[in-house]
Amino acid sequence: MDSSVKLLTLNCWGLKYLSKFREERLQAIGNQISEAQHDIVALQEVWVEKDWQYISTVCERAYPYRRRFRAGVIAGPGLCILLKYPIESTFLYRFPINGRPSAFFRGDWYVGKSIAVTIIDTGLPNASKLAVLNSHMHAPYSLTGDAAYLTHRTCQAWDMAKFHSLLRQGGYAVIQVGDLNSEPESLPYRIFTQEGGLVDSWDALYGSNMTTNELIALMPPLEQIEIGGITCDSQHNTWRANRELHEAKRLDFALFDQAKLQPVQAKVVFTEMLPAPYSCSYSDHFGYSVEFKFNTIEKEAERPPAPIDLYADIIQELDTYQATTIPFQFTWRALYFFISLALVVGIQVGIGFTTGQPAWISVVCSIVGLLLAISGTINGLMCIISIPSEKSGLDEVKLEVLDALQAKRASKNKWNHTE
Numbered sequence: 001m002d003s004s005v006k007l008l009t010l011n012c013w014g015l016k017y018l019s020k021f022r023e024e025r026l027q028a029i030g031n032q033i034s035e036a037q038h039d040i041v042a043l044q045e046v047w048v049e050k051d052w053q054y055i056s057t058v059c060e061r062a063y064p065y066r067r068r069f070r071a072g073v074i075a076g077p078g079l080c081i082l083l084k085y086p087i088e089s090t091f092l093y094r095f096p097i098n099g100r101p102s103a104f105f106r107g108d109w110y111v112g113k114s115i116a117v118t119i120i121d122t123g124l125p126n127a128s129k130l131a132v133l134n135s136h137m138h139a140p141y142s143l144t145g146d147a148a149y150l151t152h153r154t155c156q157a158w159d160m161a162k163f164h165s166l167l168r169q170g171g172y173a174v175i176q177v178g179d180l181n182s183e184p185e186s187l188p189y190r191i192f193t194q195e196g197g198l199v200d201s202w203d204a205l206y207g208s209n210m211t212t213n214e215l216i217a218l219m220p221p222l223e224q225i226e227i228g229g230i231t232c233d234s235q236h237n238t239w240r241a242n243r244e245l246h247e248a249k250r251l252d253f254a255l256f257d258q259a260k261l262q263p264v265q266a267k268v269v270f271t272e273m274l275p276a277p278y279s280c281s282y283s284d285h286f287g288y289s290v291e292f293k294f295n296t297i298e299k300e301a302e303r304p305p306a307p308i309d310l311y312a313d314i315i316q317e318l319d320t321y322q323a324t325t326i327p328f329q330f331t332w333r334a335l336y337f338f339i340s341l342a343l344v345v346g347i348q349v350g351i352g353f354t355t356g357q358p359a360w361i362s363v364v365c366s367i368v369g370l371l372l373a374i375s376g377t378i379n380g381l382m383c384i385i386s387i388p389s390e391k392s393g394l395d396e397v398k399l400e401v402l403d404a405l406q407a408k409r410a411s412k413n414k415w416n417h418t419e
Helices: 022-033 049-058 150-169 187-195 201-206 221-226 308-351 359-418
Strands: 004-014 040-046 065-068 080-083 087-094 114-120 130-136 173-179 252-256 261-269 287-294
Touching (some): 004 261, 022 049, 040 049, 040 130, 049 080, 080 114, 080 130, 114 150, 130 150, 150 173, 150 187, 150 308, 150 359, 187 308, 201 261, 201 287, 252 261, 252 287, 308 359
Parallel strands (some): 004 040
Antiparallel strands (some): 040 080, 065 080, 114 130
């Protein structure tokens, strides 16, 4: 009899104060999960301790082994895992390239987006130890430009692919799950599948020809879910009902090591609504459920051809960002700092001439000067700490890609000489 595990991944949309009906929705999610239909449950965006405590308590019998991962300045990465099997070990890797502290209204930098690695020994016959990597990558806030944060997700995907390769080499059956904020065939997705060597479980079962953006845009909402595996921005989701059909996306994945695992069945779940009076979707994402069976005999994994083009695309993305965004960020923040400094000095001098004027004038000038001093200092610190740190992180990723490219070319040349 084949050994198998059933897994669920779900972005819970648990933003404190900002997510509508957050507490009620996450309690409903916890109640659903507690029915124990899965062996492994990976959650994202569980950012409020009270919500996690409820989920952990209600799922205690169904999932004796539970873990919430912590990092970042505020709330943490929001990553949790619930298991029927004992946890052998865990590890949290916080992405070094992950937004900017100045984007406080977005929050990615402050929560500390990460990879949560959990090593599991299922004890099932003929089953390798599992390495489940749960992640929630930096969100895109526009389709193009600086706010798309494609470069940051590219760096995050590169780091994750390194974990995939190392864990596979260590003999683990690797599964990458989570809200990866990257559509199929995007640059980060290509890094997962080509550099990391993992396979998309949905495509493995149903074929990638059914999940192209062009085909999905022509489908009605329910078909987008059932055939295209759509998990985000679906008109069927009450929180995204105003989106256009072509905006529907597949962002939630379970990527796997085909040498040790094979998907048996997969479907999009949590598509129903909470009952009245809420009558809303469980989250702004749907969940993704997949069952894997362990290969009784390890298969020879067919790796794609040497991804020379992939490396070139990564380097081009990094070069473009460093040639445009980094100088722009540094220039305007430095300019803001010096203008603020000049204005603060001017205001302080001007306050001396307000003697005999209404008191509110000097009060207003002092407040404006204080705000300029604070914001100017923040931008000055960005220039001397944050931006150089981001640049050096990008430089390191580029050097790693160049190392991989050089090794790939050397291997290819060696192979050609032996023919």
